[in-house]
Amino acid sequence: MPVLVTGAAGFIGSHVCQRLLERGDEVIGVDNLNAYYDPSLKRARLARLQGKPGFSFHELDIGEEGALERFARLGVARVVHLAAQAGVRYSLEAPRAYIRSNVVGHLEVLEFCRNLPACEHLVYASSSSVYGGNTKVPFSEEDRVDRPVSLYAATKKADELISHTYAHLYGIPQTGLRFFTVYGPWGRPDMAYWLFTEAMLAGRPIRVFNNGEMWRDFTYVDDVVEAVLAVLDRPPSGLTPPARVYNVGNNRPVRLGDFIAVLERLLGVEAVRAYEPMQPGDVERTYADLTAIKRDFGFSPRTSIEEGLKRFVDWYRGDWRS
Template identity: 60%
Template sequence: MKILVTGAAGFIGMHVSQLLLARGDQVVGVDNLNDYYDPRLKHARLARLQPHAGFRFEKLDVADRDGMDRLFRAERFDRVVHLAAQAGVRYSLVNPQAYIDSNVVGFTNILEGCRHHGVQHLVYASSSSVYGGNTAMPFSEHHNIDHPVSLYAATKKANELMAHTYSHLFGLPTTGLRFFTVYGPWGRPDMALFLFTKAMLAGEPIKVFNHGKMVRDFTYVDDIAEGVVRVLDRVATPDPAFDAAAPDPARSNVPYRVFNIGNNAPVTLMEFIEAIEAAVGRPALKEFLPLQDGDVPATYADVSELEAWTGFRPRMPVPEGIGRFVAWYRDYFKQ
């Protein structure tokens, strides 16, 4: 198939593109290579994809309406994996417009391209952040998600609603994937694992928010990439058992689905730090701080829907995944 992967120079985008290329698909990667974090890391990821004969890169912002329209017209993609977005919860407090431009305007351009150019299936990144103020654990697709606590989360919920609308109006099959705290080699420098590893190796203190009482369902990037590809291969279909009189958020009478992708094995932040200490080989200097605005104290994914749909569930143990990241970090930064 010919597949568009947006955010191809990103953390998840690179890994998904590698899987698709390895099995023989053609991949057109799109990324704007912005400076939200060091673009050199993005270029290094691209350098791993560009030797593949089946890969072609377009530097393009998904918020560029005319540019995206030209791309869809020229390429006639079979399927689309939309991973480009303005990421990060805290940054949405200081630059909200970036989230509207990328996550709302950009997603509209993706939907329009798919609608008008015969795309068979759109798979897009949502986020565990859509669960917002929910406290019932584990988080389930069957739960209501009407209480976001950050603009980032609100834009991701908006993506799910917009996708449902296009599935309803135009019969476009769409599947949203709620990623849970993705980590691993080639990860983002603004994420905790990267920041903690960098600080520990330099002998500098790490910031431990919520006084260490955070719980996260850390999910290894290879598991995320495999989940994306498996979902891409199973096109969303209407649920004939959907009851409009008692609607289930996880179901629809149109070709629309949403799934959690999480490790289904949450760990405390202190356990996470201990695993990094073991991999790095030295203790961390810890600065304990309160919960940050827009953050949530815990995440925990129910992945039974994903497993029933694809036969797959994430499986990488956190200590092993952290060890792989630290090994990559030492190699990449020559430490």
Template identity: 60%
Template sequence: MAYLVTGAAGFIGFHTSQKLLERGEPVIGVDVVNDYYDPALKEARLALLKKYPAFTFHRADIAEREDMEKVASLHPEITRIIHLAAQAGVRYSLINPYAYTHSNIDGQLVMLELARNLKQCDHFVYASSSSVYGSNEKLPFSIEDRVDHPVSLYAATKKAGELMAHCYSHLYQIPSTGLRFFTVYGPWGRPDMAAFLFVKAILEGKPIKVFNHGDMRRDFTFVDDIVEGILAVASGQPSGMAVPAKVYNIGNHRSEPLPRFISVIEESLGLKANIIYEPMQAGDVKETFADIDPLVKDYGFYPKTSIDEGIPKFVTWYREFYKV
């Protein structure tokens, strides 16, 4: 058995690949290593993965058919796909919308075709997002809720990816599972996410921008918990259904007020934040909160890490990595 992990140089892809390698599983990693954020951080993650003999890396674009067909031809041993490569970020979708259709729609199609044509692939696990819930006001967000009113192009592309996966499961009986991630943070995290932005600004003595005047809540989920859920799902597959396609929420099942999140960062740094309050940003939502009961029931997943535990771990990594 071998796993193909796309987005292997990315935040969640790196942690997922590393955990698989620690378990002794062969991993074929794919990443285009673009400049959406500092490529040096991605290269540093890759450098750690390349220390494992069972890791093979291909610098390729998941939306380019020829690139991915070559990867598949070189690795007929692939039995499971964990597709985490995507163009992320709500606000950037207002600036560069074509990046989202390229990676999240064209890329999803290429990867589904890859799964269809691989002889041994028995599960296609892919990243979706809590953003699909849009302006849904019912809490917690449930996989039974309608998600046909996205408030950002990013959300629309992730919902499209779910529909495409369902279609391929229906047509070709490819077992597929989508995971709607809720605000993932932790060591090696993305520089465009709140934890990274806030820690960096506070250490540099710069103000932090807090939107909707601080009246926001997020289901902040520590990366180790996310990876545990991904691997639990990837080890199984949907069963007992006419169409072997499922979608789950994967979050911390706790909606934290943004001011409390900031206060935990301040405590971990031993510094106070200079806060500039701003109105709500286009495409953003006030609150997220994951109903994870289906994932608990089907896979025994339950998150273990509160922000009081997770934020200090992120701060420790940040200080060590950036030597500050």
């Protein structure tokens, strides 16, 4: 039976599709290829997948009512829902895009799952942003998450609540994954590691917020994919309702200044820092407690920031643009 992957042309989505195909799954990928960042990067990610046995791609907007219905007759029983409008800061500029993609789109995925003959499991992307300005670290799934500091965070918490409701009402097995600052090859050009690399190689200043006194639990994309597949293969069992949420992070926060220092060593370039205040919607620290996902799935991230950034830099300097 095929696995439906939304956001298949996205950063995490394309990596998940790749791994599913490598292990022999049939994959139906959907994405609207929007222009939040250069769609040519999304098409380049897709080019790595197209032509592989078992992969098909459909360009569509999951926020359109009934857009996914055509796939119900194809025997889909498992869904990995990764499509979303990303970016904390952009949510201040385009709030409606976040409601349409992240809330309405999530609802449409749930309605699709509700109408499947047999939905085995929906795995969907939440975010560490739901923890808002929590000062208790590390962040645990048991912590309060009802005080978001960005609209993006609010939409992701809304997704978790709506999913819990559908699990309660219709028995749809669901797992939400709170991703912590995912990075790596084929990543997003709006993320700090990409922006810093691009600017440093061009001799431009990099924007460093809060004097570099920010910590992020940077999580390498291959580790994230391992978590997604492990969870996908084991739907909730014995839970009422059948819904759960896990952190997926690295459990080793890195200070932004130290992060920049690693990039400087890898690029052989000294960064020109332009210090700026904390931006609206940002938080000072993220830090994932992985106790639950390690207990239930044996998940432990393996990639250090030095190794992960080296892989990104090697990729960035490669021929991916051709």
